[in-house]
Amino acid sequence: MAVELKHDPYNLIITGVGGQGNVLASRMLGAVLTAQGLWVTIGETFGASQRGGSVMSHLRVSQDGSWSPQIPQGRAHMVLALEPLEALRVLETYGNPQSMAIVNDRPVMPYAAIAGHAEYPAAEEVAKWLGELTAQTWIIPATETALELGLPIYANVIMMGALAAVGDLPISREGFEAELIKSLGPAKMARNLDAFDQGAAMIAS
Amino acid sequence: MANSEQANQRLTLMGNQAISRGALEAGMRVAAGYPGTPSSEIIENLAKSADEHGLYVEWSINEKVSLEVAAAASLAGLRSLCAMKQNGVNVASDFLLHLAGSGIRAGMVLVHCDDPGALSSVNEGESRHFARMIELPQLEPGDFQEAKDMTKWAFELSEELGQVVMLRSVTRLSHASGGVVPGPLPEVSGQARFEHNGSLLDPQRGPVTAGPVSVNHPRMQEKLARAVELFEESPFNTYSGPEEPELLVITCSICSLYVKEALVMLGAADRVGVLKLGTTWPLPPKLVQRNLERCERIMVVEEVIPFLEENLKIMAAELAGQIGPKQFMAKREGYLPSTGELNPDLVAAALARALDIEYQERPAGYAAKVASAAQATDTPRELAFCPGCPHRASYWSLKSALALDGRDGFICGDIGCYALGARPSNYGILKTLHAMGSGAGLATGFGQLGRFGMDQPVMAVSGDSTFYHAVIPALINAVHQKSPMSLVIMDNSGTAMTGFQPHPGTQTDAMGHPVPPVDLEGICRALGAEVTVCDPFDLETTRQAAMDMLADQSTAKVLILRQLCALSPERKGKKLYDVQVDPDKCLGGQCGCNRLCTRVFGCPGLAWERETGRAYIDEVICAGCGVCASVCPAGAIIKTERA
Numbered sequence: 001m002a003v004e005l006k007h008d009p010y011n012l013i014i015t016g017v018g019g020q021g022n023v024l025a026s027r028m029l030g031a032v033l034t035a036q037g038l039w040v041t042i043g044e045t046f047g048a049s050q051r052g053g054s055v056m057s058h059l060r061v062s063q064d065g066s067w068s069p070q071i072p073q074g075r076a077h078m079v080l081a082l083e084p085l086e087a088l089r090v091l092e093t094y095g096n097p098q099s100m101a102i103v104n105d106r107p108v109m110p111y112a113a114i115a116g117h118a119e120y121p122a123a124e125e126v127a128k129w130l131g132e133l134t135a136q137t138w139i140i141p142a143t144e145t146a147l148e149l150g151l152p153i154y155a156n157v158i159m160m161g162a163l164a165a166v167g168d169l170p171i172s173r174e175g176f177e178a179e180l181i182k183s184l185g186p187a188k189m190a191r192n193l194d195a196f197d198q199g200a201a202m203i204a205s
Numbered sequence: 206m207a208n209s210e211q212a213n214q215r216l217t218l219m220g221n222q223a224i225s226r227g228a229l230e231a232g233m234r235v236a237a238g239y240p241g242t243p244s245s246e247i248i249e250n251l252a253k254s255a256d257e258h259g260l261y262v263e264w265s266i267n268e269k270v271s272l273e274v275a276a277a278a279s280l281a282g283l284r285s286l287c288a289m290k291q292n293g294v295n296v297a298s299d300f301l302l303h304l305a306g307s308g309i310r311a312g313m314v315l316v317h318c319d320d321p322g323a324l325s326s327v328n329e330g331e332s333r334h335f336a337r338m339i340e341l342p343q344l345e346p347g348d349f350q351e352a353k354d355m356t357k358w359a360f361e362l363s364e365e366l367g368q369v370v371m372l373r374s375v376t377r378l379s380h381a382s383g384g385v386v387p388g389p390l391p392e393v394s395g396q397a398r399f400e401h402n403g404s405l406l407d408p409q410r411g412p413v414t415a416g417p418v419s420v421n422h423p424r425m426q427e428k429l430a431r432a433v434e435l436f437e438e439s440p441f442n443t444y445s446g447p448e449e450p451e452l453l454v455i456t457c458s459i460c461s462l463y464v465k466e467a468l469v470m471l472g473a474a475d476r477v478g479v480l481k482l483g484t485t486w487p488l489p490p491k492l493v494q495r496n497l498e499r500c501e502r503i504m505v506v507e508e509v510i511p512f513l514e515e516n517l518k519i520m521a522a523e524l525a526g527q528i529g530p531k532q533f534m535a536k537r538e539g540y541l542p543s544t545g546e547l548n549p550d551l552v553a554a555a556l557a558r559a560l561d562i563e564y565q566e567r568p569a570g571y572a573a574k575v576a577s578a579a580q581a582t583d584t585p586r587e588l589a590f591c592p593g594c595p596h597r598a599s600y601w602s603l604k605s606a607l608a609l610d611g612r613d614g615f616i617c618g619d620i621g622c623y624a625l626g627a628r629p630s631n632y633g634i635l636k637t638l639h640a641m642g643s644g645a646g647l648a649t650g651f652g653q654l655g656r657f658g659m660d661q662p663v664m665a666v667s668g669d670s671t672f673y674h675a676v677i678p679a680l681i682n683a684v685h686q687k688s689p690m691s692l693v694i695m696d697n698s699g700t701a702m703t704g705f706q707p708h709p710g711t712q713t714d715a716m717g718h719p720v721p722p723v724d725l726e727g728i729c730r731a732l733g734a735e736v737t738v739c740d741p742f743d744l745e746t747t748r749q750a751a752m753d754m755l756a757d758q759s760t761a762k763v764l765i766l767r768q769l770c771a772l773s774p775e776r777k778g779k780k781l782y783d784v785q786v787d788p789d790k791c792l793g794g795q796c797g798c799n800r801l802c803t804r805v806f807g808c809p810g811l812a813w814e815r816e817t818g819r820a821y822i823d824e825v826i827c828a829g830c831g832v833c834a835s836v837c838p839a840g841a842i843i844k845t846e847r848a
Contacts, residue, residue, distance in 0.1 A: 052589035069381035129578035
């Protein structure tokens with residue numbers, strides 16, 4: 001099966017804070033892309049990192065074999081961030097002038113900010129830096145929309161819909177649906193597909 | 206999923222899933238282990254399909270017992286697997302040494318998962334050294350397909366040698382995922398039977414004992430010699446690159462993917478040869494010689510302590526008469542670090558230095574932008590207890606009790622989520638932190654030091670799973686030796702940190718079958734300790750119980766703080782309370798509390814709004830435990846019980 005990739009390997013980083021569900025998101029995307037005949041290598045850490053820390057998943061998508069589960073510095077093509085500061089943190093290490101980012105606009109306060117040792121920077125500041133570190137950044141209200149749909153965890157699916165709409169990777173609505181039904185069963189499909197579509201619409205508009 | 210999948214269709218599997226699949230393809234019948242990141246999913250996966258494939262799978266009380274359980278199956282003629290993290294090998298090593306002496310019968314594989322960089326550990330200890338010390342063959346898969354294929358082969362190798370085979374994974378393989386083409390699953394059959402009536406010297410039919418050493422030790426070394434012969438021809442040792450490279454890289458494990466990546470980054474694949482070794486102990490000398498002869502300069506790429514490097518250097522010295530001197534460029538020469546994990550960048554930097562290549566990861570100019578943005582991210586996101594975690598509540602009460610007691614008492618920590626109590630974000634309340642069970646062990650020792658003038662009371666904490674694993678002997682010691690330590694068992698009803706595996710106190714086993722729980726409280730009482738049980742969400746009662754314990758310095762005491770983990774399947778996503786801050790009651794900066802709720806209590810679900818100068822609950826993050834309502838001195842945090 002010949003699926004054209006813009007880069008090979010295509011390097012995607014999904015980032016967020018422990019508990020936001022990015023491990024699930026990376027597995028779902030991995031399954032969708034594997035079903036296209038592509039090789040997917042996913043690097044994750046969990047365990048201690050789950051407890052309120054920064055959590056990253058590295059996805060390498062290739063026509064040809066497994067790659068290092070850690071992406072080299074400066075080599076991310078796309079950053080999918082469930083949290084704005086985490087997007088910046090990842091770009092500082094893995095970004096380059098051609099990188100793109102899709103960023104959920106909802107902050108999760110780090111302990112230092114809660115305790116008053118540090119301040120969470122203003123949204124405009126974060127947006128400015130994101131702009132400087134990427135060729136293109138989409139900041140989208142994923143959590144807010146997810147809450148309208150009933151559960152904050154839908155933010156993951158909204159982000160996946162947005163990623164699909166950018167079009168760098170062969171993630172179709174049908175492919176997503178086929179994998180989702182395997183892991184969730186038919187009952188929860190409608191709400192998830194709705195979330196996927198709303199995410200896609202945030203890129204198109 | 207991966208366990209029942211059809212053969213020949215490529216899947217994306219976690220390294221640990223690939224290892225489980227390899228065991229199933231080898232017809233393994235019995236698996237045992239103790240949970241520990243990054244190894245846990247191996248046993249979990251096998252447990253899930255135990256009924257389907259007719260397996261017996263257990264989470265044992267600790268790693269040593271798990272190795273004994275697996276060995277029993279092998280001695281009775283069934284292939285078996287044992288899985289653990291690096292520290293587990295320390296625990297199991299006493300039996301492992303003796304098992305190596307007696308040998309095994311059906312194929313038996315010890316999968317040990319190291320954690321270079323200590324991503325989920327309090328150490329980055331290397332368990333490969335046990336293979337050399339105990340004289341066992343060591344395998345190290347280099348990618349996901351190999352994780353599956355080598356596991357399957359390890360059973361055959363073990364059976365051919367009559368010896369346990371060690372197979373080492375690392376976090377970046379166990380917890381990463383990649384392409385694996387599964388093979389067929391065999392029809393398994395065969396009854397278990399332990400033959401023991403033959404001669405003591407008959408390894409297949411006699412009694413199985415570590416001695417006599419004069420017979421068994423030479424036999425162990427004959428097995429290793431046979432392993433070397435097989436390793437010389439192993440398809441898991443591969444060479445790629447030009448026939449006569451400028452530099453030979455010898456690597457193993459996940460580092461082989463870092464080397465592949467680094468050579469692409471540097472565009473140096475046509476200058477460098479790569480010998481990837483899958484069989485890392487004992488080294489096959491002919492294969493090593495053939496490859497060392499390719500060039501003068503040798504780089505060894507592996508993580509943490511230079512295990513492969515040192516063994517290769519010994520071999521190079523032995524071969525020097527035939528192959529001439531070699532120039533090594535590895536850890537001891539300062540090319541690569543011997544602490545922390547590796548990654549493609551570190552390997553690329555070492556290769557760039559060796560090959561005199563200029564490598565720039567990003568265009569100049571980007572760095573200045575990064576430096577500017579870094580203002581926003583210069584504070585790392587500290588690990589903290591989850592919202593709704595009972596440990597935060599427990600430590601809050603213990604901290605108050607120690608402060609009110611006023612004798613500079615302290616807590617010895619132990620291994621589990623509650624080890625995060627050593628961090629500033631969780632009150633920095635733990636003053637020692639070592640191995641499983643060591644908190645109670647240290648506390649029983651500190652408790653004896655009153656006779657030397659030490660007047661500080663000592664507490665130890667333990668989780669429920671850790672209690673069964675290694676705390677019981679320390680508690681017995683404390684009772685018997687009259688050590689006045691206070692043991693706090695933070696019972697959240699499962700092995701929470703590694704994903705809620707059952708332990709002897711739970712009502713189901715690894716396979717989901719009902720089992721009789723071993724009563725935690727009953728054990729402590731039977732040992733002669735005074736026992737109190739509290740709900741840590743009740744801050745006042747818990748604090749009082751802790752203070753009572755500290756006040757009584759006559760004997761060993763146990764306080765069980767019992768509350769479900771916020772991420773447990775029973776509790777996750779189910780709020781006990783709706784919690785809100787009443788903006789009229791919260792006095793913000795005007796209250797004398799100086800932001801007690803956010804500055805000190807530190808729950809991620811409770812934050813401070815700069816604009817209003819008041820606390821607020823983040824409904825997305827709050828888990829609804831309601832504990833913060835007891836913390837606010839103004840009574841401004843309102844909890845409403847959920848229907």
